[in-house]
Amino acid sequence: MSHAIEVRELHYRAGKTFEIRDFALSVPTGSLYGFLGPNGSGKTTTIRLLLGLLRPLGGRIAVLGGEVPRDIPRILARTGYVPEQPHLYPTVTVAEAMRFHAAFYTTWDWPWADDLTRQFQLDRDSRLGQLSKGEMGKLEMLLALAQRPELLVLDEPTDGLDPVVRRDVLAALLDYVSQQNATVFISSHLVHELERICDWVGVMDRGRLVAELPMQSFKNGIKRLRVANPPALPGDTPFVLLARETANGALETWTVRGWQAPMGQYFEGVGASLREVIDLDLEEGFVELLRTFREPRS
Amino acid sequence: MFRMILFTQWKWSRLVIALSAVAAFALPVLSVERFGRADVSRWEVQEMLTSIQAWGVLYPVLAAALALLVAALAWSPDHRSRHVYALSLPVPRWHYVLLRLGAGAILLAGPVLALWAGALVATTAATIPPGLHAYPTTLALRFALAVLVAYGVIFAVSSGTARTAGYVLGALGALIAFEVLAAAAEVNVHILGPVLLRLFVWPGPLEVFTGRWMLIDV
Amino acid sequence: MSEHALGLLLAGIVAGTMPARAQDPVELRARVTRLERELREAEAAVARRDSLTGRSRLTGADTVTVGALRVVVPAGLPPSSRDIVARVWTMVDATFGSAAAVLADHPFTLVVDDPRSETRRRVGITNPVLTARAPEEVELRLIWAVSTALNEQADAALSAWLQGTLVPTPDPSRERQSVYVNLVTAPSPAARSCFVGELAGCRAVLGLAEAPDVFEQWYDPPRRRRIVQQMENLEEVRGLPRTFSGCVADHADADCLAVLRAVPPDLVPPPLPPGARISLARTALALGGRGSYARLIGTRGRPVNVRLAAASGVETDSLVAAWRNAILGARPQPVAVEPRGAWVALAWGIVFGLVALRSSRWR
Numbered sequence: 001m002s003h004a005i006e007v008r009e010l011h012y013r014a015g016k017t018f019e020i021r022d023f024a025l026s027v028p029t030g031s032l033y034g035f036l037g038p039n040g041s042g043k044t045t046t047i048r049l050l051l052g053l054l055r056p057l058g059g060r061i062a063v064l065g066g067e068v069p070r071d072i073p074r075i076l077a078r079t080g081y082v083p084e085q086p087h088l089y090p091t092v093t094v095a096e097a098m099r100f101h102a103a104f105y106t107t108w109d110w111p112w113a114d115d116l117t118r119q120f121q122l123d124r125d126s127r128l129g130q131l132s133k134g135e136m137g138k139l140e141m142l143l144a145l146a147q148r149p150e151l152l153v154l155d156e157p158t159d160g161l162d163p164v165v166r167r168d169v170l171a172a173l174l175d176y177v178s179q180q181n182a183t184v185f186i187s188s189h190l191v192h193e194l195e196r197i198c199d200w201v202g203v204m205d206r207g208r209l210v211a212e213l214p215m216q217s218f219k220n221g222i223k224r225l226r227v228a229n230p231p232a233l234p235g236d237t238p239f240v241l242l243a244r245e246t247a248n249g250a251l252e253t254w255t256v257r258g259w260q261a262p263m264g265q266y267f268e269g270v271g272a273s274l275r276e277v278i279d280l281d282l283e284e285g286f287v288e289l290l291r292t293f294r295e296p297r298s
Numbered sequence: 299m300f301r302m303i304l305f306t307q308w309k310w311s312r313l314v315i316a317l318s319a320v321a322a323f324a325l326p327v328l329s330v331e332r333f334g335r336a337d338v339s340r341w342e343v344q345e346m347l348t349s350i351q352a353w354g355v356l357y358p359v360l361a362a363a364l365a366l367l368v369a370a371l372a373w374s375p376d377h378r379s380r381h382v383y384a385l386s387l388p389v390p391r392w393h394y395v396l397l398r399l400g401a402g403a404i405l406l407a408g409p410v411l412a413l414w415a416g417a418l419v420a421t422t423a424a425t426i427p428p429g430l431h432a433y434p435t436t437l438a439l440r441f442a443l444a445v446l447v448a449y450g451v452i453f454a455v456s457s458g459t460a461r462t463a464g465y466v467l468g469a470l471g472a473l474i475a476f477e478v479l480a481a482a483a484e485v486n487v488h489i490l491g492p493v494l495l496r497l498f499v500w501p502g503p504l505e506v507f508t509g510r511w512m513l514i515d516v
Numbered sequence: 517m518s519e520h521a522l523g524l525l526l527a528g529i530v531a532g533t534m535p536a537r538a539q540d541p542v543e544l545r546a547r548v549t550r551l552e553r554e555l556r557e558a559e560a561a562v563a564r565r566d567s568l569t570g571r572s573r574l575t576g577a578d579t580v581t582v583g584a585l586r587v588v589v590p591a592g593l594p595p596s597s598r599d600i601v602a603r604v605w606t607m608v609d610a611t612f613g614s615a616a617a618v619l620a621d622h623p624f625t626l627v628v629d630d631p632r633s634e635t636r637r638r639v640g641i642t643n644p645v646l647t648a649r650a651p652e653e654v655e656l657r658l659i660w661a662v663s664t665a666l667n668e669q670a671d672a673a674l675s676a677w678l679q680g681t682l683v684p685t686p687d688p689s690r691e692r693q694s695v696y697v698n699l700v701t702a703p704s705p706a707a708r709s710c711f712v713g714e715l716a717g718c719r720a721v722l723g724l725a726e727a728p729d730v731f732e733q734w735y736d737p738p739r740r741r742r743i744v745q746q747m748e749n750l751e752e753v754r755g756l757p758r759t760f761s762g763c764v765a766d767h768a769d770a771d772c773l774a775v776l777r778a779v780p781p782d783l784v785p786p787p788l789p790p791g792a793r794i795s796l797a798r799t800a801l802a803l804g805g806r807g808s809y810a811r812l813i814g815t816r817g818r819p820v821n822v823r824l825a826a827a828s829g830v831e832t833d834s835l836v837a838a839w840r841n842a843i844l845g846a847r848p849q850p851v852a853v854e855p856r857g858a859w860v861a862l863a864w865g866i867v868f869g870l871v872a873l874r875s876s877r878w879r
Contacts, residue, residue: 105388
């Protein structure tokens, strides 16, 4: 499997409190990669490192086959970027912003840009400083898409947008991906949003990558089990035991990762019985994952 | 690409450019305005030169102010967005800086040409006594060089990080503070003077600002 | 006169220069001239008296003689003093020629102007030349002292015309440059006409005109009125209240001319400063050769233009034309951006541009 983004042993420090260390990430080419993490976990910093906006202390970053920062102009020419905060010049109009952006990208698609302008109902003569947050979000997405990139890096692209705008933006994104087979790296703390569109997920917390796996595995792999007569020491389990809570008396609730149905035999082997397997949605799984990462089982 | 960079820079600094162009045109015209009037004796050449010399102080001031504003405005929108957009564009950093540098330099040509035109108009309209000569082109050339140097200095500082600007300002502040403290302690050590001397005396970078800026002289 | 008396005199001079009634340049100029004359007389009196009483002689001094110039050099002055005296003599000889022979009777004594030194006291020293130790200072002071002594040979009429001291200079072009600027900027129709080539104008501004009233040639009526206004506090003017008022209040030019005629001629500022006449004299001496200064001072009693013609050996108009050509030829460097300065500015612009290009993408 080829990777649009590959990061190895990344090291970066910002101030005295925040550090990214031994960070590794692999985004398969053509995937829609959801980059999850709570606020302040380091998602935006990681994205800036990927695009050469920040200088890492160590490690290796490869994007679209090029090395960062050595090949950054070539990489950026094939990458559409929507940053977390609006970054365009507020004194220019929508049309001028499009002309300015187009001047830097040989792949710029004017007909499609015009289509998107109509689709997003953007007024070409409005100054960017006068646009609403939703309009600005749509313009940023328009600029990123109309350059027809091979990789889209979207940093909380729908954060703060109303549901209608969010739907428009995501629809345009999915439309583009379906046409171009582009890779999308999208960060968000809105788990449900990614659950619907992403096929890979990476979870980041406190500067570390907690998990990285296909969305399906993530969603199916984390379960809550009701276990009767649980063993005092679980011993060698075929799944990853994330948490263990006493429910009432001899009944316990286990949160596990990597669960598959045949693993029920384990409980018979240790004299316990599995009463119930409860599916967790992505958000519950995400919360459980973070909780166990922050408070490791002793 | 350069056209769009030039366009944005024009948008940001057009007010400054326009006002400077007006000022640059008006300065030479105003400096000789009263010498065409009937109530001024045509023998008062010394007064004429003194007045032109007094007006001449404004040329380097205008050059410095213009360069400062155009260089600062070339970068201020990027500074405000913390350079995220500029750095996410697919050009090497030096290329982007060169585009901005060139765009600013082209915009500065406007006020320089305005000064040249104003100086030509002023010297054509004024009655220049025998023995005196008009130097409109020399004045405009000198103005252009002063603008260029000042623009280069301020552009270089603005293109750096906030830390770089901090170092430059900090060094200046430290020099002044040292001078003040030394004077207060009655210690006969001077650093600021020699530093300024290096800057303003040939071949210092700011030498072009010094001396008399005469539109009309012997 | 004792030192104490000299001190009192100097105190009086200082008090006399204090602002009293007016600060106008004409009156101040008159006062300065009078005080300078008094100071010279006082110093000469001190020197005469002290030489008679035989007080104070320099110890360890050396006498250097070059040509007719004899200089007593005290110990402690630079060893190059002999070279300095030689240079001074060369310049003096070139300017004053045979007239400089009188210096043989006037030895000069260099006196170091050092507060810690006893020799600072000039008592009993003939022709003292107060100087610092720096060789260029010694040379400058000596040449001034020698020139002043030689200028004193001139009669009052010549001195009054010259308005200054004729001092040899190795580089007369600076003086001519200054005269050029004065000629161009003088608020005078005569100066302007001289500049454009009318020799009558040149003669007028140089004080050589034979016309009875040069003030009409020198200035236009508004300028004459302004000059009269500045003479308000002169004694001669205070005696003409009606004429003064007619000039200043009623703008009657005839009254202005009457006031100007009434005051001593040396109190009316000429259009050009003394440097112009000195440069003319220098031109005459250069044209006339070694005996020219002797002829200039030897023709006393005759008009200055005739004396200058005698000194130079050419007609007055030829002399004035030669002077004008020399002045016009000394036009100062026109206002220009020197190529060297332009290239340096351009280079600095490029250097700062290159510094900017090295701006890091890391924020």
